[in-house]
Amino acid sequence: MKSIVLQSFLKQKANQLQKEKSLDWHQALDETSKEFGYTNYKNYLNILAANRQQLMFNKELLLKNISSENNMFKKIDLAASFIKNNLIPFTDLVWILEPFKHSKALQSVCEKANLKEDIKSCILQDFLSDEGKSHLMKFYQNYREKKISLGNLIYKMNTDKICINGLFELILEFNFEAPNSNSVDRSLFGTFDMTIDHKDITMAYSCDHNFKEMCHAGSKTYFNYYSQ
Numbered sequence: 001m002k003s004i005v006l007q008s009f010l011k012q013k014a015n016q017l018q019k020e021k022s023l024d025w026h027q028a029l030d031e032t033s034k035e036f037g038y039t040n041y042k043n044y045l046n047i048l049a050a051n052r053q054q055l056m057f058n059k060e061l062l063l064k065n066i067s068s069e070n071n072m073f074k075k076i077d078l079a080a081s082f083i084k085n086n087l088i089p090f091t092d093l094v095w096i097l098e099p100f101k102h103s104k105a106l107q108s109v110c111e112k113a114n115l116k117e118d119i120k121s122c123i124l125q126d127f128l129s130d131e132g133k134s135h136l137m138k139f140y141q142n143y144r145e146k147k148i149s150l151g152n153l154i155y156k157m158n159t160d161k162i163c164i165n166g167l168f169e170l171i172l173e174f175n176f177e178a179p180n181s182n183s184v185d186r187s188l189f190g191t192f193d194m195t196i197d198h199k200d201i202t203m204a205y206s207c208d209h210n211f212k213e214m215c216h217a218g219s220k221t222y223f224n225y226y227s228q
Contacts, residue, residue: 005036006089006201007048009125016129051087058086059095066099076105080112090122090196093162101157110155110164123168123192124148126203136172136188146171146185164194168205 010032018028029041038044062082069075079096088096093115100106126132127148153166170188190207 005044006091010036010044012129047087055086055088055092058082059092062096063099072103072105075099076108076112079109083109083113083115090118090201091198093196094160094198097157097162106157107155110153115155115164116150116153119153119164119194120148120150122194122201123150123203123205124170126205127170146173160197162194162196164196166192168192 011029013035014025014028014032017023017032018025021028021031023031026041033039033041033044036044038047062078066075066078069078079100083093083096097106097109100109124147127136148171149169151167151169153164156163168190170190172186172188188207190205192206193204195202
């Protein structure tokens, strides 16, 4: 899926950058926009508005084509191709997958659209956030997140929410800044649950030592920690 960055997430990252580099708010927005591949924040807003308008038009056409198609395999191809070839916020997946919510075809659409890669990016960004780093530093020191892999993904839809769960492996690199020391990779294993509705993305993670839950609501991210 060619995903477009949620405005709330971009502002959250800009807020972190503002604190780290002592920038004013407009500078932080521009710098963060550049990190995501845009010229500046104004360019991001223009693309976001144009994309939203185009999506609304394409949405009606897609749902009409899916509704008129009798062959389930062709329905799957229509939805999967649309997701792969358009700039779609995660929250807009709800209406795209709505026609498949009572069907096993939902799993096929998500796999064919390669949603796995976008989910990996979303989870890795969580661990790269201030809250994610603060949490991991309770257990690990002198590390950086290297890569993440996912497995056993299950896609379901309940009412107006998409529910995704699976396994994750986060590779952490240790001692990468220590002089005269070889870096060491270690894996953090766990499971995750991702819930998407029309407004928010909610993530929950469990691993050997803790359970972490966070909810993207508006421009903020809320974390709650529970011991297993």
